Amino acid sequence: MSDGERGSGECPLNGLRYPLAYQTAWEGRRPLGIMIENHPDARPQYGLSSADVVYEAVAEGGITRFLAVFYCDRGTEAVRAGPVRSARTYFLDWLSEYGRYPLYAHVGGAYCDQRTGVGCLNGARADALGQIGRYGWAGYNDLDEFQIGAPVYWRDFGRGVSLEHTMFTDTQQLWRVAARRALTDVDAEGRSWTRQFTTWRFADEARRPPAGSAHTGVRIVFWNSAPGFEVEWIYDSVTGLYRRIMGGLPHVDPGTGQQITASAILVQFQEESTADDGYPGNVRLLYGTLGAGQAKVIQNGQVTDATWRKMARWSRTLFRDRYGREVRVQPGKIWVETVPLDGSVTES
Structure with a gap:
């Protein structure tokens, strides 16, 4: 468009x-x-x-x-x-x-x-x-x-x-x-x-990093024991968007024929545990969705350390920078990546 x-x-x-x-x-x-x-x-x-x-x-x-x-x-x-x-x-x-x-x-x-x-x-x-x-x-x-x-x-x-x-x-x-x-x-x-409903605060305009200071992208690993599900988000300095790589290949939506992109990736680190509910193999998982924890905000060619906070099931997960200010999210397609505490996000 x-x-x-x-x-x-x-x-x-x-x-x-x-x-x-x-x-x-x-x-x-x-x-x-x-x-x-x-x-x-x-x-x-x-x-x-x-x-x-x-x-x-x-x-x-x-x-x-x-x-x-x-x-x-x-x-x-x-x-x-x-x-x-x-x-x-x-x-x-x-x-x-x-x-x-x-x-x-x-x-x-x-x-x-x-x-x-x-x-x-x-x-x-x-x-x-x-x-x-x-x-x-x-x-x-x-x-x-x-x-x-x-x-x-x-x-x-x-x-x-x-x-x-x-x-x-x-x-x-x-x-x-x-x-x-x-x-x-x-x-x-x-x-x-x-x-x-509480909307996130959105940035008024894209804030591109100074020339030469933008990263190439980020790599997200959910489980070290599950190769093929790691994600890379590759930054395009021309469009300001991140292109998604899934399992080493461009992640393409056949409905549009286009590689999936995002303007902002919000990573929340949360405690992961098994449900211990008697289901065969104990494969069902739980995440600590309520409370607060560490986060990373990936947008405009940069990674910002942040925190996330969600106090009730129906309340908005809010992301704040190190000064306690709510992060202004870059308008566009937004991905929220929930990563276990022993997962990783690395910048390239």
Whole structure:
């Protein structure tokens, strides 16, 4: 989109200005989060380049998963997204930052089986489906494929991979389901989703580093024992964007044919632990999403040491610099990378 096509409508999620037609579209809906997997058989994924904000964290076994949040970008155009995968509890905490009853699309999720006790030990802390029920989301803003099915969700058998890596959906169909449930920009009681939403502070303009002082990029390692899931973000000094490398290869979204880019990467270091819930292999994970911790803000060719803070499930994760000032985020596509305390971020 050229500067001449931009209007005065500023996206509250990413700070970009879009044509007024886009603003008209987003003002009639609410943020939509879609769980997209990152198993090698799930690549290439559709939809990531069209999300306003993307959260990435390990789901199990060192394999990361994405929560792609859609609201402003692409206006009324349907965005194919997937492969869609199951819910995890920590992604619920991050999605809860997007106002009252954010839409959540997924295929099932971590659970507690009361009949067998699987997933129920130690307080069933990884029971994402149970939490969805307790939050009052089930059958309302929760858009579980198990409850909706085709044609909103469909399988692409032509990918030649295992069944679990073939589920897709599209954003416009999901927003239509929500509208039938009286969930547009307001809920069934007429309350706007923005009542519980805090936007990040966005920079007024790009602040490019002095000539010769910009880095080449950064490398993020989630688990040292899981090669193939490390991420590189390569800085383009001409555009001011970071280009994503996944497992050593350019990470391309086939829906747009373009390499995934970001204007800002917000890294939050959080304690990772196993749920110890009785699930086979003890593979389900938990993250310390509430509280505070160390962070790094990557934008404009530089890395800034920072801290993150989130005090309640529905409160915004805020990033502050070493002086305690809230970081001004560069407008554009934003990625939030949750890295375990023993993970690493290195600058090149």
